[in-house]
Each structure stands twice: as structure tokens, then as C-alpha cells.
Amino acid sequence: MANDARSDAPPSSTPSFRQSLVAELPGIRAYAITLCGTQHGADDLVQDTLLKAWGAAASFRPGTNMRAWLFVILRNTYFSLYRRRAREVQDVDGAHAERLSVPGGQEATIDLSDFRRALAQLPEEQREALIMVGASGLSYEEAAAVCGTALGTIKSRVNRARARLADLLGISGTGDLGGDRHTEAVIRQGGSTVANS
Amino acid sequence: MTKPEEGPAKADRHGDAAAQLEPRVQEKLGRMLQQHYDDLVAAPVPDQFLVLLAELEAKEKSLGE
Numbered sequence: 001m002a003n004d005a006r007s008d009a010p011p012s013s014t015p016s017f018r019q020s021l022v023a024e025l026p027g028i029r030a031y032a033i034t035l036c037g038t039q040h041g042a043d044d045l046v047q048d049t050l051l052k053a054w055g056a057a058a059s060f061r062p063g064t065n066m067r068a069w070l071f072v073i074l075r076n077t078y079f080s081l082y083r084r085r086a087r088e089v090q091d092v093d094g095a096h097a098e099r100l101s102v103p104g105g106q107e108a109t110i111d112l113s114d115f116r117r118a119l120a121q122l123p124e125e126q127r128e129a130l131i132m133v134g135a136s137g138l139s140y141e142e143a144a145a146v147c148g149t150a151l152g153t154i155k156s157r158v159n160r161a162r163a164r165l166a167d168l169l170g171i172s173g174t175g176d177l178g179g180d181r182h183t184e185a186v187i188r189q190g191g192s193t194v195a196n197s
Numbered sequence: 198m199t200k201p202e203e204g205p206a207k208a209d210r211h212g213d214a215a216a217q218l219e220p221r222v223q224e225k226l227g228r229m230l231q232q233h234y235d236d237l238v239a240a241p242v243p244d245q246f247l248v249l250l251a252e253l254e255a256k257e258k259s260l261g262e
Contacts (some may be wrong), residue, residue: 016254017254018250018251018253018254021250022236022242022246022247025242026237026238026239026240026242027238027239028218029238029240029242030234030238032235033237034237043243043245046246046259047245047246050246050250050253051249052255054250055255110225110229112229112232112233112236115229115230115232115233117234119233130230131230131234134220134227134230134231134234135230135231135233135234136234158236159206160222162218163217163218163224165226166218166226171222171224171225171226172218
């Protein structure tokens with residue numbers, strides 16, 4: 001037990017294993033929701049991850065990235081136990097998300113709920129790569145290690161995720177963003193006015 | 198480095214796809230992603246997790262004595 005991270009009596013300045021886990025809770029919860037696609041099932045996944053992490057505490061090397069270590073446990077748990085369950089829910093969300101692609105020239109503002117629906121449309125491997133690298137603070141190298149894949153694969157997934165999101169949100173092409181789309185709409189309207197007159 | 202079948206050719210193609218995104222599109226996606234993520238991590242953590250961890254720690258301490 002002497003090498004066990006749980007039972008090492010830490011100097012008062014060093015957080016205990018439990019405190020470190022508590023500090024990582026928001027991050028692993030966010031990752032669980034990302035993998036599951038929705039909140040549904042995510043908290044069960046977090047609970048299982050915590051139990052496994054506690055049992056595997058001896059395998060955590062202090063000084064290494066605890067978040068990445070927890071992500072590995074969470075990811076393995078997800079793919080072995082949760083994936084099918086989460087998929088069923090994702091399919092429902094996917095049906096909603098299909099209504100996303102509205103032709104241009106209308107509301108140019110993309111709100112967060114549009115973004116979330118688009119994100120839910122992505123294959124889980126692209127979604128998790130984007131979240132890890134783009135928001136969770138993992139390096140490409142760490143994300144590749146968590147996913148057990150090559151660095152180039154992670155980069156490719158992140159790039160595809162961005163391209164697909166831009167596509168789903170209708171901002172991938174030139175002039176599709178905010179003000180320009182509005183301008184286009186005005187031009188179109190002007191054009192039709194001319195045509196009608 | 199990477200395996201030929203999913204290495205350079207494929208990765209470059211996807212790299213190009215992303216490179217074609219305008220910087221402002223990339224920025225917008227980045228901002229929305231961050232906003233989405235900030236909301237996720239700002240959500241209050243359910244007590245059940247804190248209780249679970251406290252119980253695990255207490256159990257272990259009692260075993261250790």
C-alpha cells in the first residue's frame with residue numbers, strides 16, 4: 001500500500017487522491033456527456049469511472065496528467081458498457097439535428113443549441129477528439145494516447161469534425177457567416193424586387 | 198510514422214479540408230466549442246459523486262487502521 005496514491009499521507013499542500021478526483025469531476029463529466037451525446041447515461045458512466053479509478057489508484061503515477069488517466073478509464077468503460085445504450089439516444093437526437101440545414105438568407109445567428117445539435121451529429125470519435133483537444137486542454141499527443149491511436153489520426157478526426165460542423169452550421173463556404181449572409185439576403189431580395197418590377 | 202493507408206494521403210486530404218475553412222470560421226467554431234464546454238464544466242457536480250468519494254476514502258481509512 002505504500003506506493004498507493006490513495007494512502008500516501010500527502011504533505012498538506014498536496015491534494016489527496018480523493019481531492020484530485022473531486023477537482024477533475026467537472027472535466028470527466030463533460031467528457032462523459034460528450035461521449036454519450038447527451039446527459040442521459042453520463043452520470044452512471046462517471047460513477048463507474050470513479051469506482052474504477054479508485055480501485056486502480058495504484059496505477060496512477062503522481063505527476064502525470066490525471067485528467068488523461070481518468071479519460072482512459074472513462075473511455076474504456078464507455079466502449080465496453082455504455083456505447084449501445086447511448087447510441088439509441090443519439091439516434092433520436094440525430095433526427096432532430098437533421099432539421100438543422102436551413103437554406104441561407106434567413107437567421108444568420110447560430111446559437112449554442114444549433115451548435116450542440118450539430119456536435120451531436122458527429123461520429124463519437126470526432127466529437128471526443130474535438131472536445132479533448134479543442135476544449136479539455138489535452139495535447140494532440142495526450143488525446144492520441146487516451147484513444148490508443150496515432151497522432152495523425154487524432155489530427156484528422158479534429159479536422160474532419162471542424163469541417164463537418166462548419167458544414168452542418170452552414171458556415172463552411174465563403175460569405176456564409178453572419179453579416180455576409182445578411183448581405184447576400186439583401187442582394188437576393190433586391191434582385192427579386194428588380195425581377196418583379 | 199503512421200501507416201501508409203491512413204497516414205499522409207488521408208491525413209493530408211482531411212488537413213486540406215480543414216485548411217479550406219476560413220480563419221474566421223475556425224474562430225467561430227472555436228468560440229462556440231469553448232462556450233459549450235464552459236457550460237458543461239460550470240454545471241454543478243451532483244452530490245452523489247462527492248458522497249461516493251468520501252465513502253470510499255472513509256472505508257479505506259478504516260481498513261488501514
